[in-house]
Amino acid sequence: MIEVKIVNKSRWDVPSYATPQSAGVDLHADLEAPIVLKPLCRTMVPTGLFMAIPAGYEGQVRPRSGLAAKHGITVLNTPGTIDADYRGEIKVILVNLSNEEFEIVPGERIAQMVFARHEVASFILTDTLDETERGEGGFGSTGTK
Numbered sequence: 001m002i003e004v005k006i007v008n009k010s011r012w013d014v015p016s017y018a019t020p021q022s023a024g025v026d027l028h029a030d031l032e033a034p035i036v037l038k039p040l041c042r043t044m045v046p047t048g049l050f051m052a053i054p055a056g057y058e059g060q061v062r063p064r065s066g067l068a069a070k071h072g073i074t075v076l077n078t079p080g081t082i083d084a085d086y087r088g089e090i091k092v093i094l095v096n097l098s099n100e101e102f103e104i105v106p107g108e109r110i111a112q113m114v115f116a117r118h119e120v121a122s123f124i125l126t127d128t129l130d131e132t133e134r135g136e137g138g139f140g141s142t143g144t145k
Helices: 066-070
Strands: 005-008 027-028 033-035 041-045 049-052 059-061 074-075 080-082 093-096 102-104 109-117
Touching: 033 041, 033 093, 066 074, 093 109
Parallel strands: none
Antiparallel strands: 005 049, 027 109, 033 102, 041 093, 059 080, 059 109, 074 093
C-alpha cells in the first residue's frame, strides 16, 4: 500500500475503493452545473483533486466500464498518466464516441484512477539489436487468432 497526499477542493468525498479488492478509485466531476458532451467531441472535466503521488509511482486515469458500454463515453488518452511530480488539478479528458449527446452532471463518477509502480529506463546506444522470431513484424503480424 502506498500513501498519497491529497488536497480535496471539490464538494465530493476523497476517492475511495468501492470494494476491498477494487483496483481503482472513482473520480467525480467537480462541476457547478451539468455540461453536455456532443457526439465525437471531447472536454476536460475537473475533479477538484490535487495529489502528491510518491516517486516511483504514477496515477493511471482510466475509463469507467459502465460509461463506456452504456453511453460510449471514454477517457481519450487512456490510460492518462499523472506523474509523481505533478501538483496541478487532476482533470479527465472525456470523449463521446456515441451518436447521442451525453450530459455530465456534478458529482458524476467519470473515470477511475489506478496507482501503479513504474521503472525508469537507462538507454544504451547501440548499432544493432538482437534478433527475434518476430523481428520487425508490427501491427497484426502475429495473427488474430
